[in-house]
Amino acid sequence: MKKGMQVIVLLILAFLMPKLAMAGNDQWALEKIQVFSAWEFTKGEGVVVALIDGGVGSLAEFRGKLWINEDEIANNGIDDDNNGFIDDMNGWDFQDNDNTSSQGSSLSWHGPFVGGIISSLTVNKEYNRRGIAVSPEAKLMDIRLTDENGRFRGEKILLDCINYAINNDADIINLSIASDFQTSYWVQMTIDAAYEKDIIVIAGVGNNASTVQWPAAYESVIAVTAVDRFNRLYCDANTGVEIDFATPGVDVCSVWYKDNLLADASGTSYATAYVTGTVALMLSVNPELTPKEVYEILEETSEDLGEPGKDEKFGHGLINTYKAVLRTQELLEKEEHENSGQEEETSSECPPEKLE
Numbered sequence: 001m002k003k004g005m006q007v008i009v010l011l012i013l014a015f016l017m018p019k020l021a022m023a024g025n026d027q028w029a030l031e032k033i034q035v036f037s038a039w040e041f042t043k044g045e046g047v048v049v050a051l052i053d054g055g056v057g058s059l060a061e062f063r064g065k066l067w068i069n070e071d072e073i074a075n076n077g078i079d080d081d082n083n084g085f086i087d088d089m090n091g092w093d094f095q096d097n098d099n100t101s102s103q104g105s106s107l108s109w110h111g112p113f114v115g116g117i118i119s120s121l122t123v124n125k126e127y128n129r130r131g132i133a134v135s136p137e138a139k140l141m142d143i144r145l146t147d148e149n150g151r152f153r154g155e156k157i158l159l160d161c162i163n164y165a166i167n168n169d170a171d172i173i174n175l176s177i178a179s180d181f182q183t184s185y186w187v188q189m190t191i192d193a194a195y196e197k198d199i200i201v202i203a204g205v206g207n208n209a210s211t212v213q214w215p216a217a218y219e220s221v222i223a224v225t226a227v228d229r230f231n232r233l234y235c236d237a238n239t240g241v242e243i244d245f246a247t248p249g250v251d252v253c254s255v256w257y258k259d260n261l262l263a264d265a266s267g268t269s270y271a272t273a274y275v276t277g278t279v280a281l282m283l284s285v286n287p288e289l290t291p292k293e294v295y296e297i298l299e300e301t302s303e304d305l306g307e308p309g310k311d312e313k314f315g316h317g318l319i320n321t322y323k324a325v326l327r328t329q330e331l332l333e334k335e336e337h338e339n340s341g342q343e344e345e346t347s348s349e350c351p352p353e354k355l356e
Helices: 026-031 110-118 155-167 186-195 270-284 291-301 321-347
Strands: 010-012 050-053 091-093 140-144 151-153 172-175 200-204 221-227 245-248 252-255 262-265
Touching: 026 245, 026 252, 050 110, 050 155, 110 270, 110 291, 140 155, 151 155, 151 245, 151 291, 155 186, 186 200, 186 262, 200 270, 200 291, 221 270, 221 291, 245 270, 252 270, 270 291, 291 321
Parallel strands: 050 140, 050 172, 091 140, 172 200, 200 221, 221 245
Antiparallel strands: 010 151, 252 262
Protein backbone atom coordinates (compact mmCIF):
# COMPACT_ATOMS: atom_id res chain seq x y z
CA MET A 1 0.00 0.00 0.00
CA LYS A 2 1.37 3.40 -0.97
CA LYS A 3 2.08 5.75 1.88
CA GLY A 4 -0.83 8.10 2.56
CA MET A 5 -3.38 6.00 0.63
CA GLN A 6 -6.40 5.01 2.68
CA VAL A 7 -7.81 1.56 1.95
CA ILE A 8 -11.48 2.56 2.24
CA VAL A 9 -12.93 5.97 2.75
CA LEU A 10 -16.62 6.83 2.82
CA LEU A 11 -17.29 10.35 1.61
CA ILE A 12 -20.87 11.56 1.82
CA LEU A 13 -22.55 14.38 -0.03
CA ALA A 14 -24.14 16.37 2.77
CA PHE A 15 -27.50 17.64 1.57
CA LEU A 16 -31.13 18.12 2.46
CA MET A 17 -33.90 16.51 0.42
CA PRO A 18 -35.28 19.13 -1.96
CA LYS A 19 -38.86 20.23 -1.96
CA LEU A 20 -40.60 20.12 -5.31
CA ALA A 21 -41.14 23.55 -6.82
CA MET A 22 -44.62 22.82 -8.11
CA ALA A 23 -45.50 26.48 -8.56
CA GLY A 24 -42.70 27.12 -11.06
CA ASN A 25 -39.10 28.20 -10.85
CA ASP A 26 -38.02 31.15 -8.73
CA GLN A 27 -35.07 32.90 -10.36
CA TRP A 28 -33.98 34.93 -7.33
CA ALA A 29 -30.49 33.40 -7.26
CA LEU A 30 -29.71 34.23 -10.90
CA GLU A 31 -31.10 37.72 -10.46
CA LYS A 32 -29.16 38.31 -7.24
CA ILE A 33 -25.77 37.69 -8.82
CA GLN A 34 -26.83 39.39 -12.08
CA VAL A 35 -26.53 36.39 -14.36
CA PHE A 36 -28.96 37.70 -16.97
CA SER A 37 -26.86 40.85 -17.42
CA ALA A 38 -23.76 38.71 -17.89
CA TRP A 39 -25.47 36.97 -20.80
CA GLU A 40 -24.99 40.18 -22.79
CA PHE A 41 -21.40 38.96 -23.20
CA THR A 42 -21.72 35.17 -23.33
CA LYS A 43 -23.68 32.15 -22.16
CA GLY A 44 -20.64 29.95 -21.74
CA GLU A 45 -19.90 28.87 -25.27
CA GLY A 46 -16.76 26.81 -25.75
CA VAL A 47 -16.28 25.83 -22.08
CA VAL A 48 -16.29 22.26 -20.74
CA VAL A 49 -17.24 21.65 -17.11
CA ALA A 50 -16.42 18.28 -15.55
CA LEU A 51 -19.39 17.50 -13.32
CA ILE A 52 -18.03 14.91 -10.89
CA ASP A 53 -21.21 13.94 -9.09
CA GLY A 54 -24.08 11.47 -9.31
CA GLY A 55 -24.63 11.55 -13.08
CA VAL A 56 -27.30 13.47 -15.00
CA GLY A 57 -28.85 10.53 -16.85
CA SER A 58 -31.00 11.26 -19.91
CA LEU A 59 -33.18 14.08 -18.59
CA ALA A 60 -34.72 16.41 -21.17
CA GLU A 61 -33.21 19.43 -19.40
CA PHE A 62 -29.74 18.34 -20.56
CA ARG A 63 -30.46 17.84 -24.25
CA GLY A 64 -27.55 19.35 -26.16
CA LYS A 65 -25.77 20.32 -22.94
CA LEU A 66 -23.40 17.37 -22.64
CA TRP A 67 -19.78 17.41 -23.75
CA ILE A 68 -19.13 15.34 -26.84
CA ASN A 69 -15.88 13.44 -27.17
CA GLU A 70 -15.10 14.21 -30.79
CA ASP A 71 -12.21 11.74 -30.85
CA GLU A 72 -14.53 8.81 -30.13
CA ILE A 73 -16.89 7.03 -32.54
CA ALA A 74 -20.18 6.23 -30.83
CA ASN A 75 -21.19 2.65 -30.10
CA ASN A 76 -18.50 0.89 -32.13
CA GLY A 77 -17.06 -0.96 -29.14
CA ILE A 78 -13.61 0.51 -29.74
CA ASP A 79 -11.51 2.91 -27.68
CA ASP A 80 -10.90 5.17 -30.68
CA ASP A 81 -8.98 7.88 -28.81
CA ASN A 82 -6.94 5.40 -26.73
CA ASN A 83 -7.86 7.10 -23.46
CA GLY A 84 -8.70 3.79 -21.77
CA PHE A 85 -12.49 4.15 -22.07
CA ILE A 86 -14.64 2.59 -24.78
CA ASP A 87 -17.39 4.70 -26.39
CA ASP A 88 -17.12 7.48 -23.78
CA MET A 89 -19.02 10.02 -25.81
CA ASN A 90 -20.22 12.23 -22.92
CA GLY A 91 -18.14 11.09 -19.96
CA TRP A 92 -17.90 7.95 -17.85
CA ASP A 93 -19.98 6.25 -15.14
CA PHE A 94 -17.40 5.15 -12.58
CA GLN A 95 -20.08 3.62 -10.37
CA ASP A 96 -21.20 1.15 -13.02
CA ASN A 97 -17.95 1.27 -14.99
CA ASP A 98 -19.68 1.98 -18.29
CA ASN A 99 -19.98 4.83 -20.75
CA THR A 100 -23.21 6.49 -19.64
CA SER A 101 -25.13 7.39 -16.49
CA SER A 102 -28.43 7.13 -18.39
CA GLN A 103 -28.67 3.38 -17.82
CA GLY A 104 -27.63 0.92 -15.15
CA SER A 105 -27.96 1.53 -11.41
CA SER A 106 -30.32 4.21 -10.10
CA LEU A 107 -29.12 7.80 -9.86
CA SER A 108 -29.50 10.22 -6.98
CA TRP A 109 -31.19 13.57 -7.54
CA HIS A 110 -27.99 15.43 -6.60
CA GLY A 111 -26.21 15.26 -9.97
CA PRO A 112 -29.08 16.69 -12.03
CA PHE A 113 -29.70 19.39 -9.43
CA VAL A 114 -26.08 20.58 -9.44
CA GLY A 115 -25.71 20.16 -13.19
CA GLY A 116 -28.94 22.04 -13.82
CA ILE A 117 -27.54 25.15 -12.15
CA ILE A 118 -24.40 25.02 -14.29
CA SER A 119 -25.83 24.19 -17.73
CA SER A 120 -29.34 23.14 -18.76
CA LEU A 121 -32.00 24.29 -21.20
CA THR A 122 -32.47 28.06 -21.13
CA VAL A 123 -36.04 27.68 -22.34
CA ASN A 124 -37.94 24.42 -22.07
CA LYS A 125 -41.00 25.02 -24.24
CA GLU A 126 -42.15 21.45 -23.71
CA TYR A 127 -42.72 22.18 -20.01
CA ASN A 128 -43.41 25.92 -20.34
CA ARG A 129 -40.57 27.29 -18.26
CA ARG A 130 -37.25 29.03 -18.66
CA GLY A 131 -34.08 27.44 -17.44
CA ILE A 132 -32.19 27.87 -14.22
CA ALA A 133 -28.59 27.60 -15.46
CA VAL A 134 -25.85 30.21 -15.07
CA SER A 135 -23.91 29.14 -18.19
CA PRO A 136 -26.45 27.37 -20.41
CA GLU A 137 -24.11 27.03 -23.41
CA ALA A 138 -21.27 25.42 -21.46
CA LYS A 139 -20.96 21.65 -21.91
CA LEU A 140 -21.09 19.16 -19.05
CA MET A 141 -18.65 16.27 -18.95
CA ASP A 142 -20.84 13.75 -17.14
CA ILE A 143 -18.54 11.91 -14.72
CA ARG A 144 -20.49 9.77 -12.30
CA LEU A 145 -18.85 9.37 -8.89
CA THR A 146 -21.64 8.61 -6.41
CA ASP A 147 -24.37 6.01 -6.01
CA GLU A 148 -28.10 6.65 -5.63
CA ASN A 149 -27.55 7.64 -1.99
CA GLY A 150 -24.90 10.22 -2.82
CA ARG A 151 -22.01 8.10 -1.53
CA PHE A 152 -18.91 6.42 -2.84
CA ARG A 153 -16.35 4.11 -1.31
CA GLY A 154 -12.61 4.39 -1.66
CA GLU A 155 -10.43 7.17 -2.92
CA LYS A 156 -9.52 5.35 -6.12
CA ILE A 157 -12.86 6.15 -7.73
CA LEU A 158 -12.45 9.83 -6.87
CA LEU A 159 -8.92 9.84 -8.29
CA ASP A 160 -10.19 8.13 -11.44
CA CYS A 161 -12.90 10.77 -11.87
CA ILE A 162 -10.51 13.69 -11.45
CA ASN A 163 -7.92 12.14 -13.74
CA TYR A 164 -10.58 11.53 -16.40
CA ALA A 165 -11.46 15.23 -16.30
CA ILE A 166 -7.81 16.25 -16.54
CA ASN A 167 -6.94 13.84 -19.35
CA ASN A 168 -9.97 14.83 -21.41
CA ASP A 169 -9.23 18.56 -21.22
CA ALA A 170 -11.98 19.86 -18.95
CA ASP A 171 -11.74 23.59 -18.27
CA ILE A 172 -13.40 23.45 -14.83
CA ILE A 173 -13.96 20.67 -12.31
CA ASN A 174 -17.05 20.98 -10.12
CA LEU A 175 -16.76 18.97 -6.87
CA SER A 176 -19.98 19.40 -4.91
CA ILE A 177 -18.75 16.86 -2.38
CA ALA A 178 -17.47 17.14 1.17
CA SER A 179 -15.76 14.89 3.70
CA ASP A 180 -14.86 15.25 7.37
CA PHE A 181 -11.81 13.08 6.72
CA GLN A 182 -8.82 14.66 5.05
CA THR A 183 -8.27 12.94 1.74
CA SER A 184 -4.90 11.41 1.00
CA TYR A 185 -1.75 12.88 -0.45
CA TRP A 186 -2.73 11.37 -3.80
CA VAL A 187 -6.03 13.24 -4.02
CA GLN A 188 -4.35 16.52 -3.12
CA MET A 189 -1.59 15.95 -5.64
CA THR A 190 -4.13 15.14 -8.37
CA ILE A 191 -6.11 18.30 -7.64
CA ASP A 192 -2.86 20.27 -7.63
CA ALA A 193 -2.00 18.73 -11.00
CA ALA A 194 -5.31 20.01 -12.37
CA TYR A 195 -4.46 23.48 -11.08
CA GLU A 196 -1.03 23.35 -12.74
CA LYS A 197 -2.77 22.56 -16.03
CA ASP A 198 -4.90 25.71 -15.59
CA ILE A 199 -8.04 23.73 -14.73
CA ILE A 200 -10.15 25.59 -12.16
CA VAL A 201 -11.32 23.30 -9.33
CA ILE A 202 -14.33 24.45 -7.30
CA ALA A 203 -15.86 22.74 -4.24
CA GLY A 204 -18.40 23.31 -1.49
CA VAL A 205 -17.25 23.82 2.10
CA GLY A 206 -19.77 21.36 3.54
CA ASN A 207 -23.00 21.47 5.51
CA ASN A 208 -22.52 20.27 9.09
CA ALA A 209 -21.96 23.59 10.89
CA SER A 210 -18.33 22.70 11.57
CA THR A 211 -14.98 23.39 9.94
CA VAL A 212 -14.38 23.51 6.19
CA GLN A 213 -14.32 20.00 4.76
CA TRP A 214 -12.21 18.42 2.02
CA PRO A 215 -11.53 18.88 -0.85
CA ALA A 216 -12.58 22.54 -0.41
CA ALA A 217 -9.95 22.94 2.32
CA TYR A 218 -7.11 22.52 -0.18
CA GLU A 219 -5.36 25.71 -1.27
CA SER A 220 -5.68 24.94 -4.99
CA VAL A 221 -9.49 24.67 -4.72
CA ILE A 222 -11.96 27.59 -4.75
CA ALA A 223 -13.99 26.99 -1.58
CA VAL A 224 -17.63 28.10 -1.71
CA THR A 225 -20.23 28.75 0.97
CA ALA A 226 -23.97 29.44 0.71
CA VAL A 227 -26.16 32.42 1.57
CA ASP A 228 -29.87 33.13 1.27
CA ARG A 229 -31.56 35.93 -0.65
CA PHE A 230 -30.90 38.31 2.27
CA ASN A 231 -27.14 37.51 2.39
CA ARG A 232 -27.55 35.48 5.57
CA LEU A 233 -25.18 32.53 5.90
CA TYR A 234 -26.79 29.13 5.38
CA CYS A 235 -27.48 27.76 8.86
CA ASP A 236 -25.54 24.51 8.33
CA ALA A 237 -22.64 25.95 6.31
CA ASN A 238 -19.17 25.21 7.61
CA THR A 239 -16.84 28.07 8.44
CA GLY A 240 -13.10 28.68 8.39
CA VAL A 241 -10.22 30.62 6.90
CA GLU A 242 -10.29 28.42 3.80
CA ILE A 243 -13.57 29.92 2.54
CA ASP A 244 -13.11 31.99 -0.59
CA PHE A 245 -16.53 33.12 -1.82
CA ALA A 246 -20.26 33.02 -1.12
CA THR A 247 -23.15 32.53 -3.53
CA PRO A 248 -26.86 31.70 -3.29
CA GLY A 249 -27.45 28.27 -1.85
CA VAL A 250 -30.63 28.44 0.24
CA ASP A 251 -33.93 27.46 -1.37
CA VAL A 252 -32.44 27.67 -4.85
CA CYS A 253 -34.21 26.14 -7.83
CA SER A 254 -32.93 23.46 -10.18
CA VAL A 255 -33.69 20.21 -11.99
CA TRP A 256 -35.44 17.35 -10.22
CA TYR A 257 -34.18 13.95 -11.34
CA LYS A 258 -37.49 12.58 -12.59
CA ASP A 259 -40.90 13.56 -13.94
CA ASN A 260 -39.42 16.70 -15.57
CA LEU A 261 -40.07 18.78 -12.47
CA LEU A 262 -38.05 21.46 -10.71
CA ALA A 263 -37.22 21.56 -7.02
CA ASP A 264 -35.83 23.87 -4.35
CA ALA A 265 -32.91 22.84 -2.15
CA SER A 266 -30.30 24.26 0.20
CA GLY A 267 -26.61 23.54 0.65
CA THR A 268 -23.09 24.52 -0.33
CA SER A 269 -23.18 21.95 -3.16
CA TYR A 270 -25.54 24.22 -5.06
CA ALA A 271 -23.70 27.40 -4.16
CA THR A 272 -20.65 25.76 -5.72
CA ALA A 273 -22.52 25.32 -8.99
CA TYR A 274 -23.24 29.09 -9.21
CA VAL A 275 -19.52 29.84 -8.93
CA THR A 276 -18.74 27.16 -11.51
CA GLY A 277 -21.26 28.68 -13.91
CA THR A 278 -19.79 32.13 -13.35
CA VAL A 279 -16.26 30.92 -14.03
CA ALA A 280 -17.53 29.19 -17.19
CA LEU A 281 -18.81 32.54 -18.45
CA MET A 282 -15.46 34.16 -17.64
CA LEU A 283 -13.52 31.48 -19.51
CA SER A 284 -15.88 31.79 -22.45
CA VAL A 285 -14.86 35.46 -22.71
CA ASN A 286 -11.16 34.72 -22.17
CA PRO A 287 -10.13 31.03 -22.42
CA GLU A 288 -6.54 31.92 -21.49
CA LEU A 289 -7.35 32.87 -17.88
CA THR A 290 -5.31 30.99 -15.29
CA PRO A 291 -6.79 29.82 -11.98
CA LYS A 292 -4.92 32.64 -10.24
CA GLU A 293 -6.37 35.25 -12.61
CA VAL A 294 -9.88 33.85 -12.21
CA TYR A 295 -9.53 34.06 -8.44
CA GLU A 296 -8.26 37.64 -8.56
CA ILE A 297 -11.16 38.78 -10.76
CA LEU A 298 -13.71 37.10 -8.50
CA GLU A 299 -12.07 38.72 -5.48
CA GLU A 300 -12.02 42.15 -7.10
CA THR A 301 -15.67 42.03 -8.16
CA SER A 302 -17.26 40.38 -5.10
CA GLU A 303 -19.45 42.21 -2.61
CA ASP A 304 -17.93 42.16 0.87
CA LEU A 305 -20.17 40.53 3.47
CA GLY A 306 -19.76 40.18 7.22
CA GLU A 307 -16.58 41.58 8.74
CA PRO A 308 -14.55 43.90 6.48
CA GLY A 309 -12.22 41.98 4.21
CA LYS A 310 -11.91 38.23 3.92
CA ASP A 311 -13.53 36.46 6.86
CA GLU A 312 -14.26 32.93 8.04
CA LYS A 313 -17.96 33.00 7.15
CA PHE A 314 -18.19 34.60 3.71
CA GLY A 315 -14.60 34.64 2.46
CA HIS A 316 -14.20 37.60 0.10
CA GLY A 317 -17.96 37.94 -0.11
CA LEU A 318 -20.80 37.43 -2.55
CA ILE A 319 -19.77 36.89 -6.15
CA ASN A 320 -21.32 39.09 -8.82
CA THR A 321 -21.45 37.21 -12.11
CA TYR A 322 -22.02 40.26 -14.26
CA LYS A 323 -19.18 42.26 -12.71
CA ALA A 324 -16.81 39.28 -12.99
CA VAL A 325 -17.60 38.76 -16.67
CA LEU A 326 -17.45 42.49 -17.38
CA ARG A 327 -14.05 42.76 -15.68
CA THR A 328 -12.83 39.77 -17.66
CA GLN A 329 -13.86 41.52 -20.88
CA GLU A 330 -12.21 44.79 -19.81
CA LEU A 331 -8.92 43.10 -18.98
CA LEU A 332 -8.97 41.18 -22.26
CA GLU A 333 -9.55 44.37 -24.26
CA LYS A 334 -6.77 46.10 -22.35
CA GLU A 335 -4.36 43.27 -23.10
CA GLU A 336 -5.33 43.23 -26.78
CA HIS A 337 -4.87 47.00 -26.98
CA GLU A 338 -1.43 46.83 -25.37
CA ASN A 339 -0.38 44.01 -27.70
CA SER A 340 -1.66 45.96 -30.69
CA GLY A 341 0.31 49.02 -29.60
CA GLN A 342 3.50 46.99 -29.34
CA GLU A 343 2.99 45.63 -32.84
CA GLU A 344 2.46 49.12 -34.25
CA GLU A 345 5.57 50.41 -32.47
CA THR A 346 7.63 47.55 -33.89
CA SER A 347 6.31 48.00 -37.41
CA SER A 348 6.95 51.78 -37.38
CA GLU A 349 10.70 51.46 -36.92
CA CYS A 350 12.65 53.36 -39.59
CA PRO A 351 14.71 51.30 -42.04
CA PRO A 352 18.51 51.60 -41.83
CA GLU A 353 19.88 54.76 -43.41
CA LYS A 354 21.32 54.13 -46.86
CA LEU A 355 24.76 55.41 -47.75
CA GLU A 356 24.82 57.59 -50.89
